[in-house]
Amino acid sequence: MAFSALAAFTRSPAGRRGAVAGTVTATTLALLGAALPAPKAAGIGDHLFPHLGNPGYDVSAYDISFDYSGDNSKPLTARTVIDARVTAGPLDRFNLDFAGGDVRSVEVNGQSAEHVRVGEDLVVTPRAQLRRGAWLHIEVRHTSDPTIKNGGWVRTDDGLAMANQADAAHRVFPGNDHPEDKAMFTFRVRAPRGLTAVAGGLPAGRSRAGTDTVWTYRMGHPMATELAQVSIGRSTVVRSTGPHGLPLRHVVPTKQREVLEPALNETSRQIAWMERRAGAYPFETYGLLAAAAHTGFELETQTLSLFESELLASRKYPDWYRESLMMHELAHQWYGDSVSPRRWTDVWLNESHATWYEWEYGAERGGFPVEKRARAAYEQSDAWRKRYGPPAALLRPRNSGKIQLFSPIVYNGSAVVLYALRERIGKEAFGRLERAWPHRYRDSSATTADFISLASEISGKDQSAFLKKWLYGKTTPPMPGHPDWSQRQPANSPAGSGTGHTGEGSARPVAQDHP
Numbered sequence: 036m037a038f039s040a041l042a043a044f045t046r047s048p049a050g051r052r053g054a055v056a057g058t059v060t061a062t063t064l065a066l067l068g069a070a071l072p073a074p075k076a077a078g079i080g081d082h083l084f085p086h087l088g089n090p091g092y093d094v095s096a097y098d099i100s101f102d103y104s105g106d107n108s109k110p111l112t113a114r115t116v117i118d119a120r121v122t123a124g125p126l127d128r129f130n131l132d133f134a135g136g137d138v139r140s141v142e143v144n145g146q147s148a149e150h151v152r153v154g155e156d157l158v159v160t161p162r163a164q165l166r167r168g169a170w171l172h173i174e175v176r177h178t179s180d181p182t183i184k185n186g187g188w189v190r191t192d193d194g195l196a197m198a199n200q201a202d203a204a205h206r207v208f209p210g211n212d213h214p215e216d217k218a219m220f221t222f223r224v225r226a227p228r229g230l231t232a233v234a235g236g237l238p239a240g241r242s243r244a245g246t247d248t249v250w251t252y253r254m255g256h257p258m259a260t261e262l263a264q265v266s267i268g269r270s271t272v273v274r275s276t277g278p279h280g281l282p283l284r285h286v287v288p289t290k291q292r293e294v295l296e297p298a299l300n301e302t303s304r305q306i307a308w309m310e311r312r313a314g315a316y317p318f319e320t321y322g323l324l325a326a327a328a329h330t331g332f333e334l335e336t337q338t339l340s341l342f343e344s345e346l347l348a349s350r351k352y353p354d355w356y357r358e359s360l361m362m363h364e365l366a367h368q369w370y371g372d373s374v375s376p377r378r379w380t381d382v383w384l385n386e387s388h389a390t391w392y393e394w395e396y397g398a399e400r401g402g403f404p405v406e407k408r409a410r411a412a413y414e415q416s417d418a419w420r421k422r423y424g425p426p427a428a429l430l431r432p433r434n435s436g437k438i439q440l441f442s443p444i445v446y447n448g449s450a451v452v453l454y455a456l457r458e459r460i461g462k463e464a465f466g467r468l469e470r471a472w473p474h475r476y477r478d479s480s481a482t483t484a485d486f487i488s489l490a491s492e493i494s495g496k497d498q499s500a501f502l503k504k505w506l507y508g509k510t511t512p513p514m515p516g517h518p519d520w521s522q523r524q525p526a527n528s529p530a531g532s533g534t535g536h537t538g539e540g541s542a543r544p545v546a547q548d549h550p
Contacts, residue, residue: 074151074158077130079213083379083429083438084202086155088213089130092119092171097260099208100223101179103267105230107190110136110178115208117173124167128160132213135186135206136178144172157209175209189341192327193288194230194268196341198334201379201440204260214259214375215480222265225249231270233286235263235338237319254337255319256478259375264336266324277303277321278310284322284339291344295325298347301358305365308396313366314470317373317477323347323361333360335367335389359397366392369473375480382440383426383506384486387449388469394450409454410520412447416511417522419444426452427483427506452505458515459501460494468493 079088102112134155141150143161150159181188187203189196205212224232234252273285285299325344334341371385394405423442424430426449432438457465490498504512514520
C-alpha cells in the first residue's frame with residue numbers, strides 16, 4: 036500500500052476511542068471466534084524476558100510514522116506498518132508486543148482484523164487463516180505515549196528521544212520486540228515547523244504538510260527494535276566526514292552546539308581506532324545524539340548513539356573518561372548492534388566488548404591501565420556472580436520483579452572474561468578473534484555458543500571447557516598468568532562500583548549505557 040504522509044498524519048485527539056475499541060473487539064471476538072481458544076500473551080521463551088517476542092512469524096520491515104504536536108506530555112498519533120513472513124502455520128491469530136498506547140485499528144493484508152489487548156500483547160485475529168510461508172502485511176493505527184512508566188520515550192528539555200533497551204520498544208510501537216528478530220526500518224516523523232526530527236539511518240526525504248514538516252529516514256541494515264532512535268527537538272544537525280568518506284551526523288541542542296564541538300570532533304578519530312581492531316565500520320552513518328535530559332545512562336542506538344548533553348559538554352570529568360564512554364557506545368555498533376544477542380542471556384557479548392574497548396581507549400588517553408581495571412574487576416567478580424549470576428547465566432528476578440539486566444557482572448565482570456581469554460590464547464589470536472566475530476555475524480544475531488566455537492577455531496584449540504567455567508561458573512576461575520590475583524572487594528577500585536554512573540558528585544565510576 037502506498038504511503039501518504041498527509042493521510043497518515045491527520046491529527047486526532049487521543050481520547051478514549053482506543054480503549055472502547057478494544058472492548059468492542061474483545062466482545063466480537065468472543066462471539067465470532069468461539070471455536071478458538073481464549074487469546075493469551077505469548078513469548079519466544081527467553082530466559083530473562085519470557086513474554087517478549089512472538090512465535091509464528093519473522094518481521095522483514097517496519098514503516099513507523101509519528102505525529103508530534105510539539106507537546107512532549109501528550110500522546111503522539113502513530114501508524115506502524117509491518118511486513119513479515121509466516122514461519123509456522125496455519126495461524127488463526129498472532130501476537131504483537133505492544134503496551135504503550137491506544138489501538139485504533141488493525142488491518143491484516145488490507146482487511147480489518149479483530150484485536151484485543153492481553154497483558155503487554157496485542158492479539159490479532161485476521162479474517163483469513165495464514166498459511167506457512169505466506170507474506171503478512173500488518174497496519175496498526177495507534178497512539179504512542181511518552182509519559183508512561185518504563186516507556187521507551189525520553190522527554191528532553193525541548194522534545195523527545197528514544198531509549199528502548201532492553202524491553203521498552205513495545206511501549207513505543209507494536210512489533211516483535213526481541214533482538215533475535217531484526218528487520219529493516221523506515222521512520223516518518225511529522226513535527227511543527229521550527230523543530231528538527233532525526234532518526235537512525237540516512238535521510239530519505241523531507242516535505243511540508245500544512246504548518247508542519249514531515250521527515251523520513253531509512254536504515255540501510257537490519258536492526259533490533261531495542262536499538263531504534265527518533266529525536267525531535269530544537270536541534271542542529273552537524274555533518275562531517277569520517278574514515279573512507281563515511282557520513283557523520285551529530286544531533287545537538289542548538290544552544291549547545293559550540294560547547295559540544297570538542298566532543299563531536301573526536302568521532303572520526305575514534306572510528307578509525309575501532310576499525311583497526313574490529314574491521315570496517317558496519318553501517319551507513321554514525322553520530323552522537325546529545326539530548327538535553329538527565330537519564331543516568333548513554334545508549335548505543337544504531338547509527339546515532341544517545342548521550343546526555345551535559346556529559347559531553349562537562350569539564351568536571353577528565354577528557355579520557357568522557358572519550359572512553361564515547362568509545363563504549365561506538366564499539367557497540369560492531370558488538371551488540373551489527374551482531375545482536377540471540378537471547379538476552381547472550382548480552383554479555385555486547386557489554387564485555389564495549390567495556391573492553393572503553394578500558395583500552397581510556398588507558399591510551401591517560402586513564403587507568405587495562406590490567407589495573409581488569410584486576411580490580413576480577414577481585415569483585417565472585418561477589419557479583421553471587422548477586423547477579425555468572426555472565427552468561429544471569430539470575431531471574433526475585434519475586435517476579437524486573438530483571439536488573441545491566442549489572443556489573445555484565446559490564447566489568449564480562450570484560451574480565453575477555454581479559455582471561457586474551458591471556459590464554461595470546462594477543463595476536465585474540466585480535467584475530469575480535470575482527471572475525473563482527474565480520475562473520477554481521478547484520479545478524481549470535482549466541483554464546485557461537486562465540487566459544489569461533490574462539491576455538493581462531494585459537495586452534497578447543498576453548499569450550501575454559502570459557503564455560505568463566506561464563507557459567509558460580510565462582511571465578513584463576514586468572515591465567517596471574518596466580519597472585521584473588522577475590523576481594525576493595526573500597527575504591529578503578530573497575531568502578533558497577534552500579535552505573537549517576538552524575539552525583541564528581542565521579543562517574545563506570546560506563547552504564549542502559550536505563
